[in-house]
Amino acid sequence: MSLHKRKYDCIFVTGTDTDAGKTFATEKLIKSLSYHGHTWLATKPIASGSRAINEDKSEHPQKVNDDALKLANANPLQWPYEWLNPLCFQQPIAPHIAAQQEGRELSAALLRNILTEQKQRAQQQQAGLLIEGAGGWLLPLNQQETLADVIEQLNLPVIVVVRMQLGCLNHALLTLTDILRRGLIVAGWIASEPSPQRMLNYTENLEFLKAAFRQRANAELLLELAHGCTDTAAIEQRGYTNLFKSVPAGNGV
Ligand SMILES: Nc1ncnc2c1ncn2[C@@H]1O[C@H](COP(=O)(O)OP(=O)(O)OP(=O)(O)O)[C@@H](O)[C@H]1O
Numbered sequence: 001m002s003l004h005k006r007k008y009d010c011i012f013v014t015g016t017d018t019d020a021g022k023t024f025a026t027e028k029l030i031k032s033l034s035y036h037g038h039t040w041l042a043t044k045p046i047a048s049g050s051r052a053i054n055e056d057k058s059e060h061p062q063k064v065n066d067d068a069l070k071l072a073n074a075n076p077l078q079w080p081y082e083w084l085n086p087l088c089f090q091q092p093i094a095p096h097i098a099a100q101q102e103g104r105e106l107s108a109a110l111l112r113n114i115l116t117e118q119k120q121r122a123q124q125q126q127a128g129l130l131i132e133g134a135g136g137w138l139l140p141l142n143q144q145e146t147l148a149d150v151i152e153q154l155n156l157p158v159i160v161v162v163r164m165q166l167g168c169l170n171h172a173l174l175t176l177t178d179i180l181r182r183g184l185i186v187a188g189w190i191a192s193e194p195s196p197q198r199m200l201n202y203t204e205n206l207e208f209l210k211a212a213f214r215q216r217a218n219a220e221l222l223l224e225l226a227h228g229c230t231d232t233a234a235i236e237q238r239g240y241t242n243l244f245k246s247v248p249a250g251n252g253v
C-alpha cells in the first residue's frame with residue numbers, strides 16, 4: 001500500500017456533509033494517535049449550535065458547542081475553550097447565518113487568522129493539529145467565500161470523512177474533485193457509519209471509493225468506523241500513522 005511519503009503536522013478534516021461523522025472520526029484519530037505515542041490536538045474553529053454553561057455561577061455564562069467539548073475531551077493537552085473554538089454561535093444552522101443573527105460577519109481573512117493562530121499554538125506545544133471543519137467542504141462564510149478558500153490559502157492537506165449511505169459516491173466525488181481542483185493534497189479518507197442501518201452493498205461502495213480516492217488523489221482509506229465502534233486501540237491500522245508527523249507524547253506544556 002503506497003501512502004504519501006510526506007508527513008503532516010496540520011491536517012484539515014472535512015466531510016461529505018454535516019453529520020458525516022467528522023467529530024466522531026477526529027476523536028478517534030486523536031485517541032489513536034495518543035495511543036501510538038503522538039501528541040495531536042483537535043480544534044473546531046467555527047461551530048454553530050451552542051448552550052450556556054455556568055449560568056448560575058456567572059453573569060456572563062460561557063457558550064459551548066458539543067463538538068468542541070468532545071474534541072477537548074479527546075485532546076491530550078488542554079487548551080482554554082476560546083483557543084479551541086473561537087467562533088461559537090447559538091443556533092444550529094449554517095454558521096454564517098447564525099453569525100449574522102448575532103450581529104457578526106464571517107470572512108476568509110478572519111478564519112485564516114484563527115487557523116494560523118491555532119497552528120502556531122500547536123507548534124509551540126510541539127503538537128500536531130487536526131482542524132475540524134463545519135458542514136461539508138464548501139461551507140459558506142459569506143455570499144462570496146467558503147471555508148475551502150481558507151484551506152486553499154493555507155495550503156493544508158485534507159482528510160475526507162465519507163458518510164457511508166446511499167448518495168455518498170456523488171458527495172465524495174464532488175468533494176474530492178474540488179479539493180484537487182484547488183491543488184490541495186488529500187492525506188486520506190475515512191469511512192464513517194453514523195447510522196445503525198448499514199447501507200445496501202456497503203462493500204461494493206467501499207471498494208468504489210477506495211479505487212476513486214487512490215486513482216484520483218493517491219489517497220488511502222485511513223479508518224473504517226463501523227457504527228458504534230468504541231475501541232480506539234483495536235481500530236484496524238492501515239499504516240496511517242506514516243502520515244502524521246511523529247510528535248512524541250508528553251512534549252507539550
Ligand atoms: N461510527 C459511528 N458510530 C456511531 N455513531 C456515530 C458514528 N459516526 C458518527 N456517529 C454519530 O453521528 C452523529 C453525527 O456525527 P458527527 O457529530 O461526528 O458529525 P459531524 O460531521 O462532525 O457533523 P457537524 O457538521 O455538525 O460537525 C453524532 O451523534 C455521532 O456521535
Ligand SMILES: C[C@H](N)[C@H](N)CCCCCC(=O)O
Binds near residue numbers: 093
Ligand atoms: C449545525 C450543524 N450541526 C453544523 N455544525 C453546521 C452545518 C452547516 C451546513 C451548511 C450548509 O451546507 O447548508
Ligand SMILES: [Mg+2]
Binds near residue numbers: 022067
Ligand atoms: Mg462535528
